[in-house]
Amino acid sequence: MSLLVLYLLLTKATLTSFSGATSIPVIQHDLVQTRHVLTDRQLNAAVAAGQTAPGPNGLYVVSVGYFIGGVAGGFAGLVAVMTPAFLIIPMLQYLGRRADRPVVRSAIHAVMFSAAGLLVSAMAPLAREALTGMATIGIAAGSFVFLVLTKRSTVWAIVGAAIIGLALHLH
Numbered sequence: 001m002s003l004l005v006l007y008l009l010l011t012k013a014t015l016t017s018f019s020g021a022t023s024i025p026v027i028q029h030d031l032v033q034t035r036h037v038l039t040d041r042q043l044n045a046a047v048a049a050g051q052t053a054p055g056p057n058g059l060y061v062v063s064v065g066y067f068i069g070g071v072a073g074g075f076a077g078l079v080a081v082m083t084p085a086f087l088i089i090p091m092l093q094y095l096g097r098r099a100d101r102p103v104v105r106s107a108i109h110a111v112m113f114s115a116a117g118l119l120v121s122a123m124a125p126l127a128r129e130a131l132t133g134m135a136t137i138g139i140a141a142g143s144f145v146f147l148v149l150t151k152r153s154t155v156w157a158i159v160g161a162a163i164i165g166l167a168l169h170l171h
Helices: 003-015 020-034 040-052 057-096 102-130 134-150 154-170
Strands: none
Touching: 003 020, 003 057, 020 040, 020 057, 020 102, 040 057, 040 102, 102 134, 134 154
16 A cells, blocks of 8 residues: 555544544544455554553554554654644634534534444444453453543553453463
8 A cells, every 4th residue: 555545544534533533433444344454453453552652542543554554654644643633723713713603512512422423333343353251341341330430540440451451361
């Protein structure tokens, strides 16, 4: 795959998502299902790497680019992540002056709901790949319950899940 095509596909994914992880279904469709240049396992690894790195949620796109095109692909992913930032400034200026209008608020709510739906649809194939047994299902369910009931930082869920996973693996 050429770097230009990779950049354009990753830019399409980042432009059509309204938070980092909502680009996962677009990437999964374009690069895993359609073009077969990435596997679900690699996409899972990229998302995990992006979640552990500081910065925006969409940084996993850099890892996706790296998996496909090496260092040059990673750079294409980085530029694809930055492109929407340069385009959002004029849009925010336009919307900022109109944010009190009901039609603008309704459009923003609709975008948030569609982003939530995209997240759910993207996580299903990733969950099938990652949830391989009762231990991983238990860790995922326990992490979900912990986050919902305690309202603690996700860092604690990640650290706890890692400790439990290591303990189960060593046992």
